[in-house]
Amino acid sequence: MANVVVIGTQWGDEGKGKVVDLYAENADVIARFQGGNNAGHTIVVKGEQTILHLIPSGILHDNKICIIGNGVVVDPQVLLQELDRLNSRNLLPGNTKLFLSERAHIIMPYHRRLDIARESHHVGKKIGTTGRGIGPAYEDKVARVGIRVCDLLDEQSFLEKLKSNVKEKNFYLVRGFQEEPVDEKVIYDEYMAYADRMRPYAADTSLIIEKEIRRGKKVLFEGAQGSHLDVDHGTFPFVTSSNTVAGNACSGTGIGPAAIDAVVGICKAYTTRVGEGPFVTELKDE
Structure with missing residues (x-):
């Protein structure tokens, strides 16, 4: 097996998780390179169905290195809940390692609040957001005000960035959407507890x-969603907030394109789409 990128070629739900799980048997490293916990990969282990939203699907295989890359936006609560759930079911092999990019951006409570507030106040057709803060987290990344994993692990840096962000986000929430503000102290205490575990x-x-x-090890790059949901190449504006195409495997992990040997696109025989947006082959009869 060479270094392979696995992506979806439709609107997601193509069965990437099953294919990644199959390829992972022969890979040494499995790396997520974009998205957040707005999509899930379903795999079956020991007859039990397991859904992973953030952790790479290879985590359930022996002797693997699993990576959550810099292109992923991470909700600490979801990440730790996934780890706890896998541990409680004794599904984590002792010799498999998980690493989280210190450059990955963190989803904060105000991201989720803004996501939901915008959708509820949207004039016209809604985007169809999952309300999990993915879009606002990527917005902060592009605006260069986001909080990264390395910031979360530096208490002083985290506090400074949190203060600045809470002030700005509360302005939007209160003045723009007539919503309740977020509490800086509550967020600080919650995320400091996450920092210790992460x-x-x-x-x-x-x-x-x-x-x-x-x-000479083999790397499997695991994509999320599908190419029609790509923020640049999908059915804009009814798309996700990251690049879901194969090229983002490089920028989302920090690896050069020469390292990629093959791209595998997953599609299914009949197309489905979740959420809003155009779907030209939709069957509307009952």
Whole structure:
């Protein structure tokens, strides 16, 4: 097996999780490169169905390195709940390692609040957001005001960025949407607790992947959603907030394009779409 990127070629739900799980048996490193917990990959282990929203599907295989790359936006609560759920079911192999990019951006409570407020106040047709704060988190990343994993692990840096963001976001929530403000102290206490648990997983993941490639190891890059939901190449504005096409495997993990040997696009025999947006082959009869 070479270094392979697996993406969806429709609107998601093509069955990528099953294919990634199959390929993961022969891969050494499995890396998520974009998206957040707005999509899930369903796999079956020991006859039990398991749904993963953030953690790469290879986590359930022995002797693997699993990466959550810098292109992913991470909700700490969801990440830790997934880990707890897998541990409680004894599904985590002891020799498989999970690393979280210190450059990955963090989803904050005000991201979720803004996501829901915008959708409820939207004039005209709604975008169909999941309300999990993915879009606002990517907005902060592009605006260069986002909070990254490395910031969360530095208490002083986190506090400074949190103060600035809460002030701005509360202005939008209160003045723009007539919503209740978020509480800086509550967020600070909650996320400091997350930081203690996330610290062992944080790393410069691009260096880890590069090192493994130079050792001749095989890397599987795991995409989320589908190409028709790509923020640039999809059915805009009814798209997700990240690039879902294969090219983003490089920028979302910090690996050069020469390292990619193959791209596998997953499609299904009949097309479905969740949420809003055009769907030209839709059957509207009962």
